Amino acid sequence: MLTMIVSASDDAPALARLLTALVPAVAGEVLADVVVRGAAGASLEIAEDAGATIADGPLFSEALALARGDWLAGLPLTAAFMPAWVETLAAHMAMSPAAPARLVAHGGLFARRGAEGWLVPRALAPSAGAAEHDLQRLARRRGAGRLRILAAG
Numbered sequence: 001m002l003t004m005i006v007s008a009s010d011d012a013p014a015l016a017r018l019l020t021a022l023v024p025a026v027a028g029e030v031l032a033d034v035v036v037r038g039a040a041g042a043s044l045e046i047a048e049d050a051g052a053t054i055a056d057g058p059l060f061s062e063a064l065a066l067a068r069g070d071w072l073a074g075l076p077l078t079a080a081f082m083p084a085w086v087e088t089l090a091a092h093m094a095m096s097p098a099a100p101a102r103l104v105a106h107g108g109l110f111a112r113r114g115a116e117g118w119l120v121p122r123a124l125a126p127s128a129g130a131a132e133h134d135l136q137r138l139a140r141r142r143g144a145g146r147l148r149i150l151a152a153g
Contacts, residue, residue: 001032002093003069003122005060006052006077007132012042014077019050021081028086030093032069037062060132064125072125074132075103075117075150085149092119092147100124100139101147119147 004022008015015036025031036047037055047054055063064072071093082088082105092101103117118139125135138144 001069002030002071002073002089002119003032003067004034005063005067005072005074005132006034006036007074008036008039008043008047009077010041010043011077012046015039015043016046016050018075018077018079019046019052021079025086025089028090030086030090033067035063035066067122070122071098071119072122072135073103073117073119074135079103079117080151082149082151088147088149089119092145098123100141100144102139102144103149104146105148105150105152117150 002025004025006015006018019034022031022034034047034050034052035055036043036052037060038058039047039054044054053066055066092099098121100118100120103119105116118136120135120138124138
């Protein structure tokens with residue numbers, strides 16, 4: 001199962017949209033939990049109301065320590081999903097051997113690049129270090145596939 005790690009900001013409506021969009025992954029038994037870091041004010045209330053785990057400290061490693069899933073993913077607050085994204089994500093997570101992926105929008109050659117996320121097997125996280133940018137880099141390494149689950153912006 002997957003833990004989604006979300007870095008919140010003061011954009012409470014965007015956090016609410018993203019958390020709502022994750023509900024099908026919970027229903028499909030793909031998403032184990034969501035860890036929200038950096039939430040304050042209305043964003044903190046939204047995260048708590050949604051049942052997310054709150055990472056109080058400023059370090060990404062603190063959010064990582066709270067994750068319960070065998071897979072870790074990160075998305076920007078502005079992410080929107082394509083239809084059947086849960087099935088695509090589940091199929092990738094079921095592949096053997098487990099491999100990191102970049103979460104990208106589907107688009108043609110001249111499509112505008114939009115929000116991008118990352119997906120990493122938890123077992124590979126220690127090799128990357130305890131910083132979010134290290135996991136992003138791991139997901140971008142040569143050989144890591146692109147998983148097209150995001151809607152073009």
